[in-house]
Amino acid sequence: MKKFIIAIFVVLAGLSAHAQTKPKKAAPVQTITKQTVEIACGECQFKMKGKDCELAIRINGKPYFVDGKGIDDFGDAHGTHGFCNAISKAEVSGKIVDNRFKATSIELIPEKKAEQ
Template sequence: MKNLFFVLLITIIGFSASAQTTPKNSSSAKVITKQTVEIACGECQFKMKGKDCDLAVKIDGKPYFVDGKSIDDFGDAHGEHGFCNAVSKAEVTGEIVNNRFKAKEIKLLPTKK
């Protein structure tokens, strides 16, 4: 009888513990597909806290550091029109995961003169 009670107790505890955890499939990722955004240095232009000049995009008014692309992939960041000195526009595809933009594609858009 004690063994049956013990097994039932462990089973109930196991079910209640698993019911409180979030399934891995329901991540807080937000998919972005070909959305036009602002792109620049997060620290220099978007006033984000960081250790160095890092690429960032502003999606729906909120800045995110970019993973998958580097600030140097787009030329000299400290040049006259570089990301540390100017905000540009880009069309991006990727996901926002854990407050970072995981870039699949970034296409710089021509600047309007």
């Protein structure tokens, strides 16, 4: 009987501790509208950790992997001026959700215009 009471106490203590755990707050969603950013391969150029070459943007010094567009959607990523070998500029719109950029539009800015 004593073991049974101890077992019930342990189970109730565990349930009580779990019930007091607060759920994590979701990070606020940040909307980006026609903002000029840096765009490149997250791993090759922005030194982000990932599984493969993946498109990323950098806003105010912080990189985000991109959902909704692929790294080869703008040409060969491994070409001379591709995203794995160079950082470009782009005008983007979308939302930052869970530390990823959900793109609704990405337009590359030609190099001459980007330099001005």
